[in-house]
Amino acid sequence: MIPIRKKLWIGFLYLLVILAVLLVIGVLGLIFFDIISKGIQGVNRVFIVNTIPILWNTLQLIFFTFLFSVPIALMAVLYLVEYAKAEWFVKLVRFASGILAGVPSIIYGLVGMGLFVRMFGLGLSLYAGALTVGLLILPMLIRAFEDAIRAVPSTYKSAALSLGASQLRALFTVVLPSARTSLLSAIMLALGRVVGETAALILTLGTANALIRSIWDSGRTLSLNMFVLAKESISLTEAYASAMVLLLMVFLINMIANLLTGDGRHG
Amino acid sequence: MADIVATNFNLFYGDFQALKDINMTLKERQLTAFIGPSGCGKSTFLRSINRMNDLIENVKITGSLIMGDLNIIETNKLSVLRKRVGMVFQKPNPFSMSIYNNVAYGPRTHGIRQRAVLDELVEKSLRSAALWDELKDNLHKSALSLSGGQQQRLCIARSLAVEPDVLLLDEPTSALDPVSTAKIEELLEEIKTEHTIVMVTHNMQQAARISDRVAFFLSGELIEMGDTYQIFSQPQKEKTSDYITGRFG
Numbered sequence: 001m002i003p004i005r006k007k008l009w010i011g012f013l014y015l016l017v018i019l020a021v022l023l024v025i026g027v028l029g030l031i032f033f034d035i036i037s038k039g040i041q042g043v044n045r046v047f048i049v050n051t052i053p054i055l056w057n058t059l060q061l062i063f064f065t066f067l068f069s070v071p072i073a074l075m076a077v078l079y080l081v082e083y084a085k086a087e088w089f090v091k092l093v094r095f096a097s098g099i100l101a102g103v104p105s106i107i108y109g110l111v112g113m114g115l116f117v118r119m120f121g122l123g124l125s126l127y128a129g130a131l132t133v134g135l136l137i138l139p140m141l142i143r144a145f146e147d148a149i150r151a152v153p154s155t156y157k158s159a160a161l162s163l164g165a166s167q168l169r170a171l172f173t174v175v176l177p178s179a180r181t182s183l184l185s186a187i188m189l190a191l192g193r194v195v196g197e198t199a200a201l202i203l204t205l206g207t208a209n210a211l212i213r214s215i216w217d218s219g220r221t222l223s224l225n226m227f228v229l230a231k232e233s234i235s236l237t238e239a240y241a242s243a244m245v246l247l248l249m250v251f252l253i254n255m256i257a258n259l260l261t262g263d264g265r266h267g
Numbered sequence: 268m269a270d271i272v273a274t275n276f277n278l279f280y281g282d283f284q285a286l287k288d289i290n291m292t293l294k295e296r297q298l299t300a301f302i303g304p305s306g307c308g309k310s311t312f313l314r315s316i317n318r319m320n321d322l323i324e325n326v327k328i329t330g331s332l333i334m335g336d337l338n339i340i341e342t343n344k345l346s347v348l349r350k351r352v353g354m355v356f357q358k359p360n361p362f363s364m365s366i367y368n369n370v371a372y373g374p375r376t377h378g379i380r381q382r383a384v385l386d387e388l389v390e391k392s393l394r395s396a397a398l399w400d401e402l403k404d405n406l407h408k409s410a411l412s413l414s415g416g417q418q419q420r421l422c423i424a425r426s427l428a429v430e431p432d433v434l435l436l437d438e439p440t441s442a443l444d445p446v447s448t449a450k451i452e453e454l455l456e457e458i459k460t461e462h463t464i465v466m467v468t469h470n471m472q473q474a475a476r477i478s479d480r481v482a483f484f485l486s487g488e489l490i491e492m493g494d495t496y497q498i499f500s501q502p503q504k505e506k507t508s509d510y511i512t513g514r515f516g
Binding site for chain 2: 158159161162164169173174178
């Protein structure tokens, strides 16, 4: 029989664990409740009309950010995993990547401002913004892509090579396709980051209240809109409404990412 | 098709010598079994025949390995070598694509695009692997949904689709159940008249059942090689008979 003291101790730990879970769920629930209850109040015709161009701006940012960063991350990782001979180089890149992943986004904003906006002369634009955020998510993509590609059993590549495929062909026709779900969910998670990005974009995309029609235009994304509304105390309700839309968007993206990782193990 | 001839073949992994002065002839259209304890170099030698050791770093090779007019060690045209010399691995490794696309992968790699030609090749290869009747209505199902035995036969079909002269098999049935093993042995016996087959196996009954010639490796050396019947009934070397009778290994 287990002695009373030990039972009490186990019971106590159990209680702590349950409290911790309740805390996490509670905080999450509180945030959701706060934002949605206040945000719903702000949803009216005017809001919807204002939000549509903002959503379109956000989508354009997402598109160009990934257009820049995904191919670069993919090529970098393929080189690191398949072609790099010097061990020290691979370690250096991984180390740098790890550090860059932890750099605050405002610093990326400053770098983007100095480099893209000013030095390259792109001005406050979608071009500068997408390049900056692209840089921001690059370390994250590289790490996730590397994990995804290393997870593909080496026998797949061996089989392709033994059939006469070249290294490059084997990578593109067999290895990458079989890593597709992990690669995709890495992109989805980076997407969540991009959608919520504010600091890096204030200095590079700008906060013009406009619809972005070309890569040279400036305009607000969802998160930037929230920031401006809240800062200038124009309408806290509208800020909350924007926050609600943003929250739902991130929620949706994460759900899709989860669905992909969950089911995506077979062909 | 031609015999594969190894002369004074040595292989080093860094400082470690994995293969010592191998001299052998693998006769065409015969099934040769490589036997020997773990780590004796038989898989290493097998992989040398289609240059798969190139994937490993710090590998050094001396000597020669020639198949007719093709110098295996020196050639730059690996794609051509691997079209003529196919390989089936120990664990079945079908690509995560449809059955059809798995078998068609090889031919497509070598430039065959017309649907009609591919269809024919896929059917022919699946028939050789005794899979056609089972799978012909489900060619677009994922290859990963097949059983282990079917997957391995699919891998064999996949290798046969490029119409190689030589087929290398590295313990192809060690991960399979007895029924699948029997089916694959039957398959190999049928195709050996059209191909040169080299098979590494730990299973001596298997070697005795289906091979024409046997090569016994130990610690990187080729101890003895000869006709299957002779090796198993009257081995010339003591180490061979010790291994065969199970005294070690």
